[in-house]
Amino acid sequence: xxxxxxxxxxxxxxxxxxxxxxxxxxxxxxxxxxxxxxxxxxxxxxxxxxxxxxxxxxxxxxxxxxxxxxxxxxxxxxxxxxxxxxxxxxxxxxxxxxxxxxxxxxxxxxxxxxxxxxxxxxxxxxxxxxxxxxxxxxxxxxxxxxxxxxxxxxxxxxxxxxxxxxxxxxxxxxxxxxxxxxxxxxxxxxxxxxxxxxxxxxxxxxxxxxxxxxxxxxxxxxxxxxxxxxxxxxxxxxxxxxxxxxxxxxxxxxxxxxxxxxxxxxxxxxxxxxxxxxxxxxxxxxxxxxxxxxxxxxxxxxxxxxxxxxxxxxxxxxxxxxxxxxxxxxxxxxxxxxxxxxxxxxxxxxxxxxxxxxxxxxxxxxxxxxxxxxxxxxxxxxxxxxxxxxxxxxxxxxxxxxxxxxxxxxxxxxxxxxxxxxxxxxxxxxxxxxxxxxxxxxxxxxxxxxxxxxxxxxxxxxxxxxxxxxxxxxxxxxxxxxxxxxxxxxxxxxxxxxxxxxxxxxxxxxxxxxxxxxxxxxxxxxxxxxxxxxxxxxxxxxxxxxxxxxxxxxxxxxxxxxxxxxxxxxxxxxxxxxxxxxxxxxxxxxxxxxxxxxxxxxxxxxxxxxxxxxxxxxxxxxxx
Amino acid sequence: xxxxxxxxxxxxxxxxxxxxxxxxxxxxxxxxxxxxxxxxxxxxxxxxxxxxxxxxxxxxxxxxxxxxxxxxxxxxxxxxxxxxxxxxxxxxxxxxxxxxxxxxxxxxxxxxxxxxxxxx
Numbered sequence: 001x002x003x004x005x006x007x008x009x010x011x012x013x014x015x016x017x018x019x020x021x022x023x024x025x026x027x028x029x030x031x032x033x034x035x036x037x038x039x040x041x042x043x044x045x046x047x048x049x050x051x052x053x054x055x056x057x058x059x060x061x062x063x064x065x066x067x068x069x070x071x072x073x074x075x076x077x078x079x080x081x082x083x084x085x086x087x088x089x090x091x092x093x094x095x096x097x098x099x100x101x102x103x104x105x106x107x108x109x110x111x112x113x114x115x116x117x118x119x120x121x122x123x124x125x126x127x128x129x130x131x132x133x134x135x136x137x138x139x140x141x142x143x144x145x146x147x148x149x150x151x152x153x154x155x156x157x158x159x160x161x162x163x164x165x166x167x168x169x170x171x172x173x174x175x176x177x178x179x180x181x182x183x184x185x186x187x188x189x190x191x192x193x194x195x196x197x198x199x200x201x202x203x204x205x206x207x208x209x210x211x212x213x214x215x216x217x218x219x220x221x222x223x224x225x226x227x228x229x230x231x232x233x234x235x236x237x238x239x240x241x242x243x244x245x246x247x248x249x250x251x252x253x254x255x256x257x258x259x260x261x262x263x264x265x266x267x268x269x270x271x272x273x274x275x276x277x278x279x280x281x282x283x284x285x286x287x288x289x290x291x292x293x294x295x296x297x298x299x300x301x302x303x304x305x306x307x308x309x310x311x312x313x314x315x316x317x318x319x320x321x322x323x324x325x326x327x328x329x330x331x332x333x334x335x336x337x338x339x340x341x342x343x344x345x346x347x348x349x350x351x352x353x354x355x356x357x358x359x360x361x362x363x364x365x366x367x368x369x370x371x372x373x374x375x376x377x378x379x380x381x382x383x384x385x386x387x388x389x390x391x392x393x394x395x396x397x398x399x400x401x402x403x404x405x406x407x408x409x410x411x412x413x414x415x416x417x418x419x420x421x422x423x424x425x426x427x428x429x430x431x432x433x434x435x436x437x438x439x440x441x442x443x444x445x446x447x448x449x450x451x452x453x454x455x456x457x458x459x460x461x462x463x464x465x466x467x468x469x470x471x472x473x474x475x476x477x478x479x480x481x482x483x484x485x486x487x488x489x490x491x492x493x494x495x496x497x498x499x500x501x502x503x504x505x506x507x508x509x510x511x512x513x514x515x516x517x518x519x520x521x522x523x524x525x526x527x528x529x530x531x532x533x534x535x536x537x538x539x540x541x542x543x544x545x546x547x548x549x550x551x552x553x554x555x556x557x558x559x560x561x562x563x564x565x566x567x568x569x570x571x572x573x574x575x576x577x578x579x580x581x582x583x584x585x586x587x588x589x590x591x592x593x594x595x596x597x598x599x600x601x602x603x604x605x606x607x608x609x610x611x612x613x614x615x616x617x618x619x620x621x622x623x624x
Numbered sequence: 625x626x627x628x629x630x631x632x633x634x635x636x637x638x639x640x641x642x643x644x645x646x647x648x649x650x651x652x653x654x655x656x657x658x659x660x661x662x663x664x665x666x667x668x669x670x671x672x673x674x675x676x677x678x679x680x681x682x683x684x685x686x687x688x689x690x691x692x693x694x695x696x697x698x699x700x701x702x703x704x705x706x707x708x709x710x711x712x713x714x715x716x717x718x719x720x721x722x723x724x725x726x727x728x729x730x731x732x733x734x735x736x737x738x739x740x741x742x743x744x
Binding site for chain 1: 652656657659665666667669670671672674677705706707708709710711712717718720721722724725726728729732733736740
């Protein structure tokens with residue numbers, strides 16, 4: 001009771017502080033020699049009150065205060081403490097409160113850390129950020145108050161969807177939101193800088209830090225979601241081109257484009273309009289992500305928490321923000337650098353433009369693939385599905401030149417360049433192609449396309465690998481990221497090409513055997529845990545070399561709410577993952593057993609971590 | 625135009641990227657492209673629901689009857705509607721879906737070429 005009360009009024013106070021910040025900003029703006037200390041302290045107070053509100057919600061979950069509607073809908077007394085806490089953001093209201101917390105946190109850090117930039121710019125950034133923050137306050141208080149009362153007070157809650165009761169998913173939303181919401185600072189800052197006409201090399205250098213922060217978190221956030229899907233959803237895949245996955249990929253693509261584009265702006269004062277558009281697009285796509293997921297428009301694994309009316313609010317809010325940014329863009333932005341526009345065809349500028357070109361293409365594929373079915377449904381009420389085949393067909397062919405460009409582009413110099421060390425560039429190409437052909441030649445199908453694909457990835461791999469040891473080459477962060485990306489593509493390719501799978505029906509005591517694998521279904525035992533009952537099946541699986549592994553996949557029946565899930569058992573090694581999952585077949589006494597060997601699975605995760613590590617290195621370099 | 629043809633050939637050759645010769649793999653390939661209608665965002669292949677399992681049996685039967693992959697897709701399309709296919713074919717409903725990204729790519733290239741590379 002008391003937590004809900006404190007939490008709710010903290011939100012109201014936070015909103016009032018937000019409004020008062022407009023007033024202080026206005027006063028300070030006309031008299032801006034130094035930043036008014038009130039602004040900084042009020043921004044801190046706002047953060048403080050949102051934090052208090054968030055803490056209150058966490059406490060309500062921890063003590064299972066079912067007078068709170070959010071807690072009642074999403075928690076249960078038998079849940080382990082860890083999932084009580086993570087349940088706070090595993091629902092609509094709580095996750096929006098988390099959005100708000102990150103929004104206020106970022107603007108406070110921004111004001112604190114930004115030095116050597118005009119005061120007016122800082123104030124204006126604050127104003128734009130407050131517009132977003134107040135929008136979220138209103139949204140939260142009006143349509144999704146996390147502190148609603150229920151009376152009479154229920155004695156037990158409805159529980160949290162069991163597929164969300166998982167460690168990776170517990171930290172996935174906060175990390176992803178740091179990335180999503182981090183882009184709000186880029187958005188506010190770019191609007192402020194455009195209004196003041198101070199978009200320049202020094203601004204680019206300053207905002208790059210913030211681009212890097214949100215890019216790192218967004219990358220890791222997507223990774224966590226993917227890992228979770230891999231072991232929890234029980235089909236052994238890690239990316240399904242599901243609309244909700246796409247929605248997190250789109251801001252990532254825009255942000256990655258921006259990260260490359262800002263490099264040009266950092267060196268020369270060109271491409272300013274493009275940087276502005278990309279910054280606006282990144283945040284808009286993040287907001288669209290929230291809108292699409294929360295409005296229930298999408299048919300996907302994530303629609304367990306949705307509400308169409310809330311979607312309308314976000315949609316209107318989104319339109320206001322887009323309208324505002326377009327207005328500012330056209331009123332204040334003047335492209336006065338037309339003259340210096342032409343680039344030599346072989347230069348770093350051109351290679352970055354080509355990166356932007358391909359990235360925008362990938363973005364448009366994902367965007368159109370995600371939105372078009374909704375659009376078609378609305379105008380002609382015809383339902384079509386756009387799934388993996390669509391994305392593969394449109395993306396994979398373009399990936400090949402893209403990978404080659406990733407290898408060569410960073411070697412080019414600014415303004416005008418010549419390809420140096422042609423011999424080793426070409427010899428690496430020959431090595432890559434022959435190696436790829438050797439790997440692929442035993443396959444009966446599509447030798448050509450697979451060879452080209454693998455050789456392009458191998459090429460990037462070898463070139464970046466060599467650059468680690470080349471003395472004159474010093475852009476280590478870029479090299480790590482590109483190396484990680486080549487590793488990612490290679491792992492995905494080999495994972496797809498060499499995965500094997502056995503699907504069979506087995507009773508307890510039975511054995512499945514083929515030329516390579518022997519699966520023995522040894523026994524079934526029952527297990528009782530605090531939040532679920534489980535049937536644990538014990539398997540022993542041996543391969544040709546006589547290696548034997550023991551597996552215990554589970555079927556769980558969660559008590560609150562009563563939902564049955566399959567828990568896969570996965571044995572991870574450096575070279576491959578062994579993945580087994582069982583399912584009950586209705587009215588039958590056997591289990592459906594699915595056993596997969598997935599090569600290089602671990603490397604998919606490691607390479608993404610490596611890619612984001614490149615970002616971290618770059619960030620640390622900027623700091624020092 | 626050469627470039628366009630190049631792109632088209634690639635797209636066509638990639639469309640059959642993971643078709644395996646063996647019968648079982650063929651079934652997997654087909655069921656991966658079918659949506660499990662009662663699940664949330666899962667393919668028939670990935671799902672173990674009753675609906676998915678019965679569809680797997682239907683696919684097996686159709687394969688034994690000697691139907692080609694495309695004929696099987698056609699069969700399911702007629703029975704359940706286009707919603708069931710993850711790979712929307714190119715038809716009057718999907719021209720925009722397939723061609724707009726390619727168009728954006730070409731326009732993007734043209735813009736870059738015209739405004740940055742060619743000396744004015």
